[in-house]
Ligand SMILES: Nc1ncnc2c1ncn2[C@@H]1O[C@H](COP(=O)(O)OP(=O)(O)OP(=O)(O)O)[C@@H](O)[C@H]1O
């Protein structure tokens with residue numbers, strides 16, 4: 001008789017059940033927020049309307065009026081897109097150099113880049129605030145794009161590096177022999193071959209930029225304020241405006257949830273550094 | 278034109294020296310084969326000529342110009358890799374035309390050249406396929422096509438046939454040979470297969486641990502190996518090397534005799550031994566004989582219809598004009 005691995009009962013039933021429980025636990029706050037967003041502000045705090053209530057679209061219809069939603073949304077889109085593009089613009093050549101022309105220092109450089117993610121952001125909050133204010137960059141989109149790019153560069157370079165590593169060196173060398181210069185190698189060979197990986201990386205970077213709150217909240221007031229700032233700035237006193245706040249919050253996370261839903265596969269691949277095929 | 282000169286070239290990876298100072302000249306139009314055991318530095322040497330590997334010291338001249346610092350893309354050499362290294366995202370047509378497109382040639386001219394190359398390599402039916410949909414032999418031909426369209430100063434091959442099965446290998450060997458006849462372009466070919474080296478080369482460079490042991494035509498190497506290493510490496514099956522009193526009779530430390538230069542008899546001869554394994558190839562029989570002093574087992578090539586049994590006693594007589602003599606340093610004595 002051939003020896004085969006037995007599938008355990010846990011693997012068959014237990015694991016999916018556990019996954020569902022964890023999934024629902026994470027999803028519940030979002031579900032609750034969306035639910036509340038369809039209640040009037042008055043209904044939102046009444047226990048008898050916890051589940052049963054008359055749904056209304058009022059909160060969404062008045063979003064622009066109440067919160068100037070679209071102005072913040074526009075800033076979020078602009079800063080996240082620009083920061084993602086800039087990050088790739090710097091990250092692709094950097095990862096390319098390390099993947100195909102490694103030196104003895106390459107490993108250390110990679111570790112050093114990752115280590116910058118371990119620096120507590122709060123430690124540089126005051127220097128950042130004073131510095132940006134004194135050079136007049138405070139509350140500019142340029143500053144937010146730079147900050148978002150810099151905080152995401154390490155992870156983006158790491159991801160791209162692991163994707164590029166999978167491209168056989170011979171193919172790049174064949175390109176060199178065929179008369180391609182460095183820029184040509186990147187444009188003609190590297191980008192087309194690593195397209196999937198680059199797209200996953202870009203997507204993840206975009207999501208991180210969109211979700212970023214620490215710096216966008218603290219380094220903006222009005223001109224460059226993103227959706228994070230909008231929500232943070234409108235924390236209502238306990239019980240006040242729960243309905244309309246839920247609606248605008250839902251509208252802030254909505255685009256990213258939808259994007260994430262459609263790109264699940266790429267995201268999982270990105271987050272596992274391409275280990276899942 | 279493709280005359281390549283290496284002067285005092287060395288290569289170290291970190292602290293390990295892979296190529297000690299080496300000089301070599303490859304004449305225009307020559308088919309040169311680098312051969313040697315695994316890890317001896319053949320690929321490293323080829324890659325240095327290609328420009329894919331920096332020199333630690335020394336310099337390289339291509340057609341009289343110093344090319345040491347010239348990047349690979351500007352050396353005008355074409356390379357065929359063991360792994361084929363085709364661009365997986367491009368069709369065969371795009372792959373072959375790629376170097377021409379990079380040279381900013383007109384599209385109509387590229388199309389013409391790609392068609393000509395594809396015709397000569399029997400690739401016309403596959404032009405619109407991606408490399409993943411081709412067999413190993415077809416991929417290899419695409420890689421060769423990509424090299425020939427450029428009309429390079431020289432072709433560099435790094436074990437291009439070692440991923441192919443035996444029958445295909447023989448076919449491709451002939452095709453590459455014919456290509457050389459037709460183009461008369463310099464070719465440098467790396468292999469560890471001495472049969473490939475013998476059949477294809479005008480000039481063989483035998484390497485061991487980064488050192489050139491001998492340079493010469495296939496027959497020179499066969500008839501006059503400069504030392505014991507070359508003697509043992511060139512020729513199949515390997516030359517028998519005999520030490521001790523038998524060698525002393527010829528005034529040498531070691532004598533060598535090829536399996537095909539030994540006569541076998543069941544009745545009488547110079548040396549006596551017992552048959553170990555006999556390999557019947559049909560055309561020939563290779564007999565491994567035990568018990569000859571100074572060389573155990575000794576390999577002998579006999580006629581295909583020779584029937585000997587395991588344990589049978591045989592007598593061997595070397596053809597005296599074909600005995601190679603080597604001194605204590607392993608160098609040839611004339
Ligand atoms: N990038 C590298 N770093 C360190 N050592 C290397 C590197 N490339 C090659 N070497 C070493 O250099 C020596 C020569 O390698 P090379 O690839 O030239 O051998 P080869 O003759 O082509 O062997 P094979 O027939 O197995 O392909 C080997 O000992 C190898 O370990």
Ligand SMILES: [Mg+2]
Pocket residue numbers: 319320321435
């Ligand atoms: Mg090699």
